[in-house]
Amino acid sequence: MSVNTAVRGRPVRIARLSLRLDIRATITCLIMTAAIVGLGFLSMTTGDYPLTVPEVVDTVLGQGPPGAEFIVLELRLPRLLAGLLVGMAFGISGAIMQRLTDNPLGSPDIIGFTAGSATGALSVIVLTDGGMMLTAGGALGGGIVTSILIYLLAFRRGVQGFRLVLIGIGVSAMLFAANEYLITHASMQDALSAAAWQVGGLNGRGWDHVEPVAWAMLALLPFAMFFSHRLSILQMGDDAAKALGVRVESTRLVLVMVSVALAAIGTAAAGPIAFVALAAPQIARRLTGTPAAGPVAAGLMGALLLTISDFLVQKVFSDTQLPVGIATAVIGGLYLAWLLAREFRRR
Numbered sequence: 001m002s003v004n005t006a007v008r009g010r011p012v013r014i015a016r017l018s019l020r021l022d023i024r025a026t027i028t029c030l031i032m033t034a035a036i037v038g039l040g041f042l043s044m045t046t047g048d049y050p051l052t053v054p055e056v057v058d059t060v061l062g063q064g065p066p067g068a069e070f071i072v073l074e075l076r077l078p079r080l081l082a083g084l085l086v087g088m089a090f091g092i093s094g095a096i097m098q099r100l101t102d103n104p105l106g107s108p109d110i111i112g113f114t115a116g117s118a119t120g121a122l123s124v125i126v127l128t129d130g131g132m133m134l135t136a137g138g139a140l141g142g143g144i145v146t147s148i149l150i151y152l153l154a155f156r157r158g159v160q161g162f163r164l165v166l167i168g169i170g171v172s173a174m175l176f177a178a179n180e181y182l183i184t185h186a187s188m189q190d191a192l193s194a195a196a197w198q199v200g201g202l203n204g205r206g207w208d209h210v211e212p213v214a215w216a217m218l219a220l221l222p223f224a225m226f227f228s229h230r231l232s233i234l235q236m237g238d239d240a241a242k243a244l245g246v247r248v249e250s251t252r253l254v255l256v257m258v259s260v261a262l263a264a265i266g267t268a269a270a271g272p273i274a275f276v277a278l279a280a281p282q283i284a285r286r287l288t289g290t291p292a293a294g295p296v297a298a299g300l301m302g303a304l305l306l307t308i309s310d311f312l313v314q315k316v317f318s319d320t321q322l323p324v325g326i327a328t329a330v331i332g333g334l335y336l337a338w339l340l341a342r343e344f345r346r347r
Helices: 023-045 053-060 068-101 113-127 132-154 161-182 190-199 207-234 236-244 247-270 278-290 295-316 325-344
Strands: 008-014 017-021
Touching: 017 023, 023 053, 023 068, 023 278, 053 068, 053 295, 068 161, 068 247, 068 278, 068 295, 113 132, 113 190, 113 278, 132 247, 161 190, 161 278, 190 247, 207 236, 207 247, 207 295, 236 247, 278 295, 278 325
Parallel strands: none
Antiparallel strands: 008 017
């Protein structure tokens, strides 16, 4: 067995396994993981029913103080895990789409995939009054149908990223109008539920919201990891990718479906939370110092962004139970304005 010590951009070889280890990206991911763990314990221990870290750990292990089991296992832990998983799903989904389109605006919430998922979920909420599983199925179906429509409209001797973004923005605008139509033609109770869900939030999230996202992440994350190395080849252009043996359209279609599925399941669990998929990959890319954010870095950043936003709305607006989607919209809107201004200055 031979081991070569790696520096930035150089491979690590262990026997016949070769991995490219980026020191800065690895350290950044470890720091984000530590921040997520620390913020998670802070969320679990603070509130109207304060607890210590040992009490939280004992409660999870079934040996906590009286009254803590309901607080930890039924209220705080499911909400925390839902935020982490949904943020990770949006972050990875955004990283895939931005690299596929080679455009920082090419995220699911900009080009219509999230809006399509919302249309499917809202149809279930308004027309059938379905539960979590039916809503998740509606979101997934709506996202898939929307992605197929956008893909076919953008296809002309292949799919170019710029054309995909432009068509996606147009389809997204029509879907937003359809969503408003569904709400205005629903009963008062259904309209209020749908409008609250459309903002996006983690209030009242329980284990029935956590489990579908967890299973989806287990199923989809291997595909995202396996195909992520081909994204760099696809960014070289279709001709170069084909010359290197990559099946361009089939690879692109698989990656689009993975991105759509992640965005759809996140939307089903927490609503169409804005700008996490847009901002997380770009922030992760700048922190890691890489040309493009990988799925691990983007997923961790998405989880961190959503967890921070939810913690802030819980503590700063504790009396109003403000949906976390409002906080991410404010943060993401400021980030989008900065990004557009920066791109405009470059031109």
